[in-house]
Amino acid sequence: MNNFIQPYQFVSIKAHSEQLLNVYKSVNDFKTIETFQAITYDHISQLFNEKHSEIEDFTNIIMHQKIKRAQVEKLILGLRSYVEPFNQPSSKQLEKIFKKTKKLKQPDWENIDLKTTSYVGWNDSGKQKKFIIAYEQDKLVGVVGELSPTIKPGICSVCKKESNVSMFLSTTKSKGDGTYTKNGNYICHDSKHCNQQLDQLDGLYEFIQSVKMK
Incomplete structure:
Protein backbone atom coordinates (compact mmCIF):
# COMPACT_ATOMS: atom_id res chain seq x y z
CA MET A 1 0.00 0.00 0.00
CA ASN A 2 1.25 3.46 -0.88
CA ASN A 3 1.58 5.61 2.25
CA PHE A 4 1.25 9.10 0.74
CA ILE A 5 -0.35 11.02 3.62
CA GLN A 6 1.88 12.75 6.16
CA PRO A 7 0.67 12.93 9.80
CA TYR A 8 0.10 16.71 9.67
CA GLN A 9 -1.99 16.28 6.49
CA PHE A 10 -4.09 13.62 8.19
CA VAL A 11 -4.61 15.90 11.21
CA SER A 12 -5.61 18.74 8.88
CA ILE A 13 -8.08 16.60 6.90
CA LYS A 14 -9.67 15.37 10.11
CA ALA A 15 -9.97 18.89 11.60
CA HIS A 16 -11.49 20.44 8.46
CA SER A 17 -13.91 17.53 8.02
CA GLU A 18 -15.13 17.97 11.60
CA GLN A 19 -15.55 21.71 11.06
CA LEU A 20 -17.64 21.05 7.95
CA LEU A 21 -19.80 18.56 9.87
CA ASN A 22 -20.42 21.20 12.54
CA VAL A 23 -21.48 23.65 9.82
CA TYR A 24 -23.95 21.09 8.40
CA LYS A 25 -25.39 20.66 11.88
CA SER A 26 -25.60 24.31 12.96
CA VAL A 27 -26.08 26.41 9.79
CA ASN A 28 -29.29 26.64 7.77
CA ASP A 29 -28.17 29.15 5.13
CA PHE A 30 -27.34 27.29 1.91
CA LYS A 31 -24.89 29.95 0.66
CA THR A 32 -22.89 29.76 3.90
CA ILE A 33 -22.76 25.97 3.65
CA GLU A 34 -21.62 26.20 0.02
CA THR A 35 -18.84 28.59 1.03
CA PHE A 36 -17.59 26.25 3.76
CA GLN A 37 -17.75 23.32 1.36
CA ALA A 38 -15.59 25.20 -1.17
CA ILE A 39 -13.07 26.21 1.52
CA THR A 40 -12.84 22.63 2.80
CA TYR A 41 -12.51 21.14 -0.69
CA ASP A 42 -9.78 23.61 -1.69
CA HIS A 43 -7.86 23.19 1.56
CA ILE A 44 -7.77 19.39 1.42
CA SER A 45 -6.89 19.40 -2.29
CA GLN A 46 -4.03 21.86 -1.75
CA LEU A 47 -2.44 19.70 0.93
CA PHE A 48 -1.07 17.47 -1.83
CA ASN A 49 1.15 18.23 -4.81
CA GLU A 50 -0.26 15.28 -6.74
CA LYS A 51 -3.81 14.05 -7.20
CA HIS A 52 -4.83 10.95 -5.28
CA SER A 53 -8.10 9.19 -6.06
CA GLU A 54 -8.53 8.29 -2.36
CA ILE A 55 -8.44 11.98 -1.39
CA GLU A 56 -10.72 13.02 -4.25
CA ASP A 57 -13.25 10.32 -3.32
CA PHE A 58 -13.14 11.40 0.33
CA THR A 59 -13.65 15.10 -0.38
CA ASN A 60 -16.47 14.40 -2.83
CA ILE A 61 -18.33 12.26 -0.29
CA ILE A 62 -18.08 14.79 2.56
CA MET A 63 -19.60 17.44 0.29
CA HIS A 64 -22.95 15.72 0.85
CA GLN A 65 -24.80 17.79 3.43
CA LYS A 66 -26.78 14.80 4.74
CA ILE A 67 -23.68 12.78 5.64
CA LYS A 68 -23.57 11.44 9.20
CA ARG A 69 -20.70 11.84 11.66
CA ALA A 70 -20.28 8.07 11.91
CA GLN A 71 -19.84 7.87 8.12
CA VAL A 72 -17.13 10.55 8.16
CA GLU A 73 -15.34 8.86 11.04
CA LYS A 74 -15.32 5.61 9.06
CA LEU A 75 -13.94 7.41 5.99
CA ILE A 76 -11.20 9.07 8.08
CA LEU A 77 -10.30 5.68 9.53
CA GLY A 78 -9.94 4.42 5.95
CA LEU A 79 -7.57 7.30 5.08
CA ARG A 80 -5.49 6.53 8.17
CA SER A 81 -4.20 3.36 6.47
CA TYR A 82 -2.44 5.61 3.91
CA VAL A 83 -0.58 7.66 6.55
CA GLU A 84 3.21 7.42 6.66
CA PRO A 85 4.00 7.01 10.39
CA PHE A 86 6.79 8.90 12.13
CA ASN A 87 9.98 6.88 11.70
CA GLN A 88 10.91 5.75 15.21
CA PRO A 89 14.67 6.06 15.82
CA SER A 90 16.63 3.65 17.98
Missing part, protein backbone atom coordinates in the same frame (compact mmCIF):
# COMPACT_ATOMS: atom_id res chain seq x y z
CA SER A 91 17.78 4.44 21.52
CA LYS A 92 21.36 4.66 20.23
CA GLN A 93 20.36 7.22 17.60
CA LEU A 94 18.73 9.36 20.29
CA GLU A 95 21.75 9.08 22.56
CA LYS A 96 23.95 10.22 19.68
CA ILE A 97 21.75 13.26 18.98
CA PHE A 98 21.63 14.22 22.67
CA LYS A 99 25.17 13.11 23.48
CA LYS A 100 25.66 15.91 26.02
CA THR A 101 22.78 14.60 28.12
CA LYS A 102 23.73 11.97 30.68
CA LYS A 103 21.18 9.24 31.39
CA LEU A 104 18.87 10.38 28.61
CA LYS A 105 15.22 9.69 29.33
CA GLN A 106 13.68 7.90 26.34
CA PRO A 107 10.24 8.70 24.88
CA ASP A 108 7.29 6.55 25.95
CA TRP A 109 6.92 4.99 22.50
CA GLU A 110 4.08 2.67 23.54
CA ASN A 111 1.82 5.68 24.14
CA ILE A 112 2.74 7.62 20.99
CA ASP A 113 0.50 7.31 17.93
CA LEU A 114 3.12 7.54 15.18
CA LYS A 115 0.46 8.14 12.51
CA THR A 116 -0.58 11.44 14.11
CA THR A 117 2.98 12.45 15.04
CA SER A 118 4.96 15.00 13.01
CA TYR A 119 7.59 15.37 15.73
CA VAL A 120 8.27 13.66 19.04
CA GLY A 121 8.66 15.73 22.18
CA TRP A 122 9.04 14.43 25.71
CA ASN A 123 9.52 16.05 29.10
CA ASP A 124 12.07 15.10 31.75
CA SER A 125 10.53 16.73 34.81
CA GLY A 126 13.49 15.67 36.99
CA LYS A 127 15.85 17.80 34.89
CA GLN A 128 13.14 20.32 33.88
CA LYS A 129 14.08 19.65 30.26
CA LYS A 130 12.14 19.04 27.07
CA PHE A 131 13.60 17.01 24.21
CA ILE A 132 12.29 17.29 20.65
CA ILE A 133 13.14 15.26 17.56
CA ALA A 134 11.92 15.70 13.99
CA TYR A 135 12.99 14.98 10.44
CA GLU A 136 14.29 17.75 8.21
CA GLN A 137 14.66 16.52 4.63
CA ASP A 138 14.74 12.93 5.96
CA LYS A 139 17.54 13.76 8.42
CA LEU A 140 16.83 13.27 12.13
CA VAL A 141 17.41 16.45 14.15
CA GLY A 142 17.01 17.12 17.84
CA VAL A 143 16.76 20.11 20.15
CA VAL A 144 16.71 20.35 23.93
CA GLY A 145 15.84 23.16 26.29
CA GLU A 146 14.77 24.04 29.80
CA LEU A 147 11.01 23.65 30.21
CA SER A 148 9.28 25.81 32.76
CA PRO A 149 6.96 23.86 35.10
CA THR A 150 4.51 26.78 34.85
CA ILE A 151 1.66 26.03 32.45
CA LYS A 152 -0.65 28.77 31.18
CA PRO A 153 -3.05 29.40 28.28
CA GLY A 154 -1.36 30.84 25.21
CA ILE A 155 -0.36 30.36 21.57
CA CYS A 156 2.12 27.58 20.84
CA SER A 157 5.10 28.52 18.60
CA VAL A 158 4.99 25.06 16.98
CA CYS A 159 1.34 24.32 16.18
CA LYS A 160 0.27 28.00 16.18
CA LYS A 161 -2.89 27.08 18.10
CA GLU A 162 -4.28 28.06 21.50
CA SER A 163 -3.10 25.59 24.09
CA ASN A 164 -1.63 25.08 27.55
CA VAL A 165 1.90 26.34 27.00
CA SER A 166 5.18 26.53 28.90
CA MET A 167 8.35 28.50 28.26
CA PHE A 168 11.00 26.49 26.39
CA LEU A 169 14.40 28.10 26.94
CA SER A 170 17.34 27.05 24.80
CA THR A 171 20.97 28.16 24.78
CA THR A 172 22.53 28.72 21.36
CA LYS A 173 26.13 29.51 20.48
CA SER A 174 26.87 32.00 17.73
CA LYS A 175 29.25 31.01 14.93
CA GLY A 176 31.46 34.07 15.24
CA ASP A 177 32.58 35.14 18.68
CA GLY A 178 31.58 32.05 20.67
CA THR A 179 29.05 33.88 22.82
CA TYR A 180 25.91 32.14 24.05
CA THR A 181 22.38 33.42 23.67
CA LYS A 182 19.23 32.23 25.42
CA ASN A 183 16.12 31.94 23.26
CA GLY A 184 12.66 31.54 24.72
CA ASN A 185 9.54 30.21 22.99
CA TYR A 186 6.15 29.32 24.40
CA ILE A 187 5.19 25.83 23.20
CA CYS A 188 2.62 23.19 24.13
CA HIS A 189 3.60 21.57 27.42
CA ASP A 190 2.13 18.31 26.10
CA SER A 191 3.66 17.40 22.72
CA LYS A 192 1.03 14.73 22.08
CA HIS A 193 -1.66 17.38 22.23
CA CYS A 194 0.49 19.66 20.05
CA ASN A 195 0.71 17.00 17.33
CA GLN A 196 -3.06 16.57 17.41
CA GLN A 197 -3.34 20.28 16.50
CA LEU A 198 -0.37 20.45 14.12
CA ASP A 199 -1.87 20.82 10.62
CA GLN A 200 1.09 22.54 8.89
CA LEU A 201 4.84 22.27 9.47
CA ASP A 202 6.09 25.84 9.05
CA GLY A 203 5.88 26.59 12.77
CA LEU A 204 7.71 23.38 13.66
CA TYR A 205 10.66 24.06 11.35
CA GLU A 206 10.83 27.75 12.34
CA PHE A 207 10.95 26.72 15.99
CA ILE A 208 13.71 24.14 15.40
CA GLN A 209 15.80 26.66 13.47
CA SER A 210 15.40 29.28 16.19
CA VAL A 211 16.59 26.99 19.00
CA LYS A 212 19.24 24.86 17.25
CA MET A 213 22.89 25.33 18.11
CA LYS A 214 24.28 27.67 15.45
Whole structure:
Protein backbone atom coordinates (compact mmCIF):
# COMPACT_ATOMS: atom_id res chain seq x y z
CA MET A 1 0.00 0.00 0.00
CA ASN A 2 1.25 3.46 -0.88
CA ASN A 3 1.58 5.61 2.25
CA PHE A 4 1.25 9.10 0.74
CA ILE A 5 -0.35 11.02 3.62
CA GLN A 6 1.88 12.75 6.16
CA PRO A 7 0.67 12.93 9.80
CA TYR A 8 0.10 16.71 9.67
CA GLN A 9 -1.99 16.28 6.49
CA PHE A 10 -4.09 13.62 8.19
CA VAL A 11 -4.61 15.90 11.21
CA SER A 12 -5.61 18.74 8.88
CA ILE A 13 -8.08 16.60 6.90
CA LYS A 14 -9.67 15.37 10.11
CA ALA A 15 -9.97 18.89 11.60
CA HIS A 16 -11.49 20.44 8.46
CA SER A 17 -13.91 17.53 8.02
CA GLU A 18 -15.13 17.97 11.60
CA GLN A 19 -15.55 21.71 11.06
CA LEU A 20 -17.64 21.05 7.95
CA LEU A 21 -19.80 18.56 9.87
CA ASN A 22 -20.42 21.20 12.54
CA VAL A 23 -21.48 23.65 9.82
CA TYR A 24 -23.95 21.09 8.40
CA LYS A 25 -25.39 20.66 11.88
CA SER A 26 -25.60 24.31 12.96
CA VAL A 27 -26.08 26.41 9.79
CA ASN A 28 -29.29 26.64 7.77
CA ASP A 29 -28.17 29.15 5.13
CA PHE A 30 -27.34 27.29 1.91
CA LYS A 31 -24.89 29.95 0.66
CA THR A 32 -22.89 29.76 3.90
CA ILE A 33 -22.76 25.97 3.65
CA GLU A 34 -21.62 26.20 0.02
CA THR A 35 -18.84 28.59 1.03
CA PHE A 36 -17.59 26.25 3.76
CA GLN A 37 -17.75 23.32 1.36
CA ALA A 38 -15.59 25.20 -1.17
CA ILE A 39 -13.07 26.21 1.52
CA THR A 40 -12.84 22.63 2.80
CA TYR A 41 -12.51 21.14 -0.69
CA ASP A 42 -9.78 23.61 -1.69
CA HIS A 43 -7.86 23.19 1.56
CA ILE A 44 -7.77 19.39 1.42
CA SER A 45 -6.89 19.40 -2.29
CA GLN A 46 -4.03 21.86 -1.75
CA LEU A 47 -2.44 19.70 0.93
CA PHE A 48 -1.07 17.47 -1.83
CA ASN A 49 1.15 18.23 -4.81
CA GLU A 50 -0.26 15.28 -6.74
CA LYS A 51 -3.81 14.05 -7.20
CA HIS A 52 -4.83 10.95 -5.28
CA SER A 53 -8.10 9.19 -6.06
CA GLU A 54 -8.53 8.29 -2.36
CA ILE A 55 -8.44 11.98 -1.39
CA GLU A 56 -10.72 13.02 -4.25
CA ASP A 57 -13.25 10.32 -3.32
CA PHE A 58 -13.14 11.40 0.33
CA THR A 59 -13.65 15.10 -0.38
CA ASN A 60 -16.47 14.40 -2.83
CA ILE A 61 -18.33 12.26 -0.29
CA ILE A 62 -18.08 14.79 2.56
CA MET A 63 -19.60 17.44 0.29
CA HIS A 64 -22.95 15.72 0.85
CA GLN A 65 -24.80 17.79 3.43
CA LYS A 66 -26.78 14.80 4.74
CA ILE A 67 -23.68 12.78 5.64
CA LYS A 68 -23.57 11.44 9.20
CA ARG A 69 -20.70 11.84 11.66
CA ALA A 70 -20.28 8.07 11.91
CA GLN A 71 -19.84 7.87 8.12
CA VAL A 72 -17.13 10.55 8.16
CA GLU A 73 -15.34 8.86 11.04
CA LYS A 74 -15.32 5.61 9.06
CA LEU A 75 -13.94 7.41 5.99
CA ILE A 76 -11.20 9.07 8.08
CA LEU A 77 -10.30 5.68 9.53
CA GLY A 78 -9.94 4.42 5.95
CA LEU A 79 -7.57 7.30 5.08
CA ARG A 80 -5.49 6.53 8.17
CA SER A 81 -4.20 3.36 6.47
CA TYR A 82 -2.44 5.61 3.91
CA VAL A 83 -0.58 7.66 6.55
CA GLU A 84 3.21 7.42 6.66
CA PRO A 85 4.00 7.01 10.39
CA PHE A 86 6.79 8.90 12.13
CA ASN A 87 9.98 6.88 11.70
CA GLN A 88 10.91 5.75 15.21
CA PRO A 89 14.67 6.06 15.82
CA SER A 90 16.63 3.65 17.98
CA SER A 91 17.78 4.44 21.52
CA LYS A 92 21.36 4.66 20.23
CA GLN A 93 20.36 7.22 17.60
CA LEU A 94 18.73 9.36 20.29
CA GLU A 95 21.75 9.08 22.56
CA LYS A 96 23.95 10.22 19.68
CA ILE A 97 21.75 13.26 18.98
CA PHE A 98 21.63 14.22 22.67
CA LYS A 99 25.17 13.11 23.48
CA LYS A 100 25.66 15.91 26.02
CA THR A 101 22.78 14.60 28.12
CA LYS A 102 23.73 11.97 30.68
CA LYS A 103 21.18 9.24 31.39
CA LEU A 104 18.87 10.38 28.61
CA LYS A 105 15.22 9.69 29.33
CA GLN A 106 13.68 7.90 26.34
CA PRO A 107 10.24 8.70 24.88
CA ASP A 108 7.29 6.55 25.95
CA TRP A 109 6.92 4.99 22.50
CA GLU A 110 4.08 2.67 23.54
CA ASN A 111 1.82 5.68 24.14
CA ILE A 112 2.74 7.62 20.99
CA ASP A 113 0.50 7.31 17.93
CA LEU A 114 3.12 7.54 15.18
CA LYS A 115 0.46 8.14 12.51
CA THR A 116 -0.58 11.44 14.11
CA THR A 117 2.98 12.45 15.04
CA SER A 118 4.96 15.00 13.01
CA TYR A 119 7.59 15.37 15.73
CA VAL A 120 8.27 13.66 19.04
CA GLY A 121 8.66 15.73 22.18
CA TRP A 122 9.04 14.43 25.71
CA ASN A 123 9.52 16.05 29.10
CA ASP A 124 12.07 15.10 31.75
CA SER A 125 10.53 16.73 34.81
CA GLY A 126 13.49 15.67 36.99
CA LYS A 127 15.85 17.80 34.89
CA GLN A 128 13.14 20.32 33.88
CA LYS A 129 14.08 19.65 30.26
CA LYS A 130 12.14 19.04 27.07
CA PHE A 131 13.60 17.01 24.21
CA ILE A 132 12.29 17.29 20.65
CA ILE A 133 13.14 15.26 17.56
CA ALA A 134 11.92 15.70 13.99
CA TYR A 135 12.99 14.98 10.44
CA GLU A 136 14.29 17.75 8.21
CA GLN A 137 14.66 16.52 4.63
CA ASP A 138 14.74 12.93 5.96
CA LYS A 139 17.54 13.76 8.42
CA LEU A 140 16.83 13.27 12.13
CA VAL A 141 17.41 16.45 14.15
CA GLY A 142 17.01 17.12 17.84
CA VAL A 143 16.76 20.11 20.15
CA VAL A 144 16.71 20.35 23.93
CA GLY A 145 15.84 23.16 26.29
CA GLU A 146 14.77 24.04 29.80
CA LEU A 147 11.01 23.65 30.21
CA SER A 148 9.28 25.81 32.76
CA PRO A 149 6.96 23.86 35.10
CA THR A 150 4.51 26.78 34.85
CA ILE A 151 1.66 26.03 32.45
CA LYS A 152 -0.65 28.77 31.18
CA PRO A 153 -3.05 29.40 28.28
CA GLY A 154 -1.36 30.84 25.21
CA ILE A 155 -0.36 30.36 21.57
CA CYS A 156 2.12 27.58 20.84
CA SER A 157 5.10 28.52 18.60
CA VAL A 158 4.99 25.06 16.98
CA CYS A 159 1.34 24.32 16.18
CA LYS A 160 0.27 28.00 16.18
CA LYS A 161 -2.89 27.08 18.10
CA GLU A 162 -4.28 28.06 21.50
CA SER A 163 -3.10 25.59 24.09
CA ASN A 164 -1.63 25.08 27.55
CA VAL A 165 1.90 26.34 27.00
CA SER A 166 5.18 26.53 28.90
CA MET A 167 8.35 28.50 28.26
CA PHE A 168 11.00 26.49 26.39
CA LEU A 169 14.40 28.10 26.94
CA SER A 170 17.34 27.05 24.80
CA THR A 171 20.97 28.16 24.78
CA THR A 172 22.53 28.72 21.36
CA LYS A 173 26.13 29.51 20.48
CA SER A 174 26.87 32.00 17.73
CA LYS A 175 29.25 31.01 14.93
CA GLY A 176 31.46 34.07 15.24
CA ASP A 177 32.58 35.14 18.68
CA GLY A 178 31.58 32.05 20.67
CA THR A 179 29.05 33.88 22.82
CA TYR A 180 25.91 32.14 24.05
CA THR A 181 22.38 33.42 23.67
CA LYS A 182 19.23 32.23 25.42
CA ASN A 183 16.12 31.94 23.26
CA GLY A 184 12.66 31.54 24.72
CA ASN A 185 9.54 30.21 22.99
CA TYR A 186 6.15 29.32 24.40
CA ILE A 187 5.19 25.83 23.20
CA CYS A 188 2.62 23.19 24.13
CA HIS A 189 3.60 21.57 27.42
CA ASP A 190 2.13 18.31 26.10
CA SER A 191 3.66 17.40 22.72
CA LYS A 192 1.03 14.73 22.08
CA HIS A 193 -1.66 17.38 22.23
CA CYS A 194 0.49 19.66 20.05
CA ASN A 195 0.71 17.00 17.33
CA GLN A 196 -3.06 16.57 17.41
CA GLN A 197 -3.34 20.28 16.50
CA LEU A 198 -0.37 20.45 14.12
CA ASP A 199 -1.87 20.82 10.62
CA GLN A 200 1.09 22.54 8.89
CA LEU A 201 4.84 22.27 9.47
CA ASP A 202 6.09 25.84 9.05
CA GLY A 203 5.88 26.59 12.77
CA LEU A 204 7.71 23.38 13.66
CA TYR A 205 10.66 24.06 11.35
CA GLU A 206 10.83 27.75 12.34
CA PHE A 207 10.95 26.72 15.99
CA ILE A 208 13.71 24.14 15.40
CA GLN A 209 15.80 26.66 13.47
CA SER A 210 15.40 29.28 16.19
CA VAL A 211 16.59 26.99 19.00
CA LYS A 212 19.24 24.86 17.25
CA MET A 213 22.89 25.33 18.11
CA LYS A 214 24.28 27.67 15.45
